[in-house]
Amino acid sequence: MGISGLLPLLKSIQVSKHLSEFSGRTLAVDAYVWLHRGVYSCATELATGKRTHKYVDYAMHRVRLLRHHGIEPYIVFDGGPLPAKRGTESERKQRREENLARGHALAAQGKHSQARDYYVKCVDVTPQMAYQLIKALKAESVSYVVAPYEADAQLAYLERIGLVDGIITEDSDLLVFGCRNVLFKLDDVASVITSISRADFSSVSDPAGGVSFIGWSDAQFRSMAILSGCDYLPSIPGVGLKTAWSMLKKHKTAEKVVQVLRLEGKKTVPTGYMKRFRLAEKCFLHQRVYDPLQGKLVHLTDVGDDWDDEADEYVGECVIITVLVN
Template sequence: MGVDLGEIVEDVKREINLNEMKGKKISIDAYNTIYQFLAAIRQPDGTPLIDSKGRITSHLNGLFYRTISIIESGIIPIFVFDGKPPEKKSEEIERRKRAKEEAEKKLEKAKLEGEYREIRKYAQAAVRLSNEMVEESKKLLDAMGIPVVQAPGEGEAEAAYINSIDLSWAAASQDYDSLLFGAKRLVRNITISGKRKLPNKDVYVEIKPELIELESLLKKLGINREQLIDIAILIGTDYNPDGVKGIGVKTALRIIKKYNNIENAIEKGEIQLSKINFDIREIRKLFITPEVKKPTERLELAECNEREIIELLVKNHDFNEDRVNNGIERLKKAIKEAKSVEKQTGLDQWF
């Protein structure tokens, strides 16, 4: 789900061209990105791409071809995978599970009734990411020469941490949580830019990458990062999904600017204590000091392993061999050029 800060970041976010990120490393929330591929890369009836054995391949398709396009833009992606989620997230995980089970039931009903629009909608809502899909994703990225980092906890927190210690230029995710975790810069839509169909409508829109800088956001709002976290807690996070009933993001901003933090707002009677059914300090701590580590994995592009890519995509999952070979040639050229651009970018800082 992530925290919905859209209304208060609108004035500071800006479109960013992929070329503006040429030569820069971007730490990417892998799970978030793979879910985007699973939702967006579909057959005409809304069902995901599958191989001859009925196994889903949408995520592999997106990771291979879209990542190549990103590298061709001169960007060095670092994919960060989730570890064990915090215990506080269990309620949100269970909610998502129930939502997917409900979507699966409605999907079966829509198939029986031949409702095309409903099939597409519920097929996307029912998407699941299995352990096997995760491991294959890591294997493909490694074969492509793309840096892969295993987070001890949440991937988004680790991607933000990598950015906060300047091992990447920005963190990439569709969620705004990266800002709460301390990312200096958040890039959205990096893996799904281009024309996309709006949910449940026969309308296509142009999706462009967006950049949000934490320092600019905090300055614009007149708050600090801890206060931004308190705003998120009031409207609901993955650790307290319901937030405080009746409080939206703009109201939360007003309250925190007036009282500095949630506890003061409760003390002054602005927020009723009876509406707080979660541990404020514990949730705040999960954002301020999440479980992260300094990566020991390589964070550089490497030469791709053509044999492993062919084995995984063509032999195991029935991808078109000519298309994959063409992709490999593009990838090899892109890696060579991206490494050259990164080297030049690094040299430029000395002149």
């Protein structure tokens, strides 16, 4: 989940803050991050079909923690499957099924500790589990919304229109979506969280790799992330973040980088790569989200004259759906 290696690359601008520093603000929360963390405590029960609500208790404990420090949470849930991630989701489903089978096999042998390790890997958050959390949120009058597609784009939109002041997640993709204030690694014991501000990108210092974002545009940062591999497009083999950064610094655009890679012949660029790159970029820019102020689906950012049916389907069509919001 997210861009591999991005958070370590931004270590120099990560700031530890106490939750009390956000008092009086509204923070959006990626619900599935908390739900996924919550299932760790009850993975065996879930994998073996036993009833449990420990994952709801986990999430609600953190909701109450935020409110204790004067923070109003705004919980955002994933919605329908995004067409752009069909391949990624299919691979994840296959791995979950394999891990479940291994867990059951180990449990049958009496190796319950080893079985739990595989159960943790196979358990997925289901819509029914999300609904159980929604019921708990309603009971305590906590704001929430179910996105039409991915929570990431919905979180970014809520910040963009000023409904929230920052985003709590564990997904570095939010930085690629252009979010300004992203919060990671909530420590509910010490009530501290790690903050990354988009405004500090020009201060990034990586002595080992020499990476600097001084003078870089959002488009270049987004291109670097996509070239290195993301949920919407696998990387070109052998191209990680630092290679993508170095080549973009020299050649400026993704098109030029790919052209150079093909001419050098040292790395294999998949056929049709740039077409898929542009579609991946559209997912970061124009994915469909729900606007709670207008009560309708909109694009994360406005589309241009080059918009076509293929792009429309890739980022999530404008279907008639019921978006749960409170």
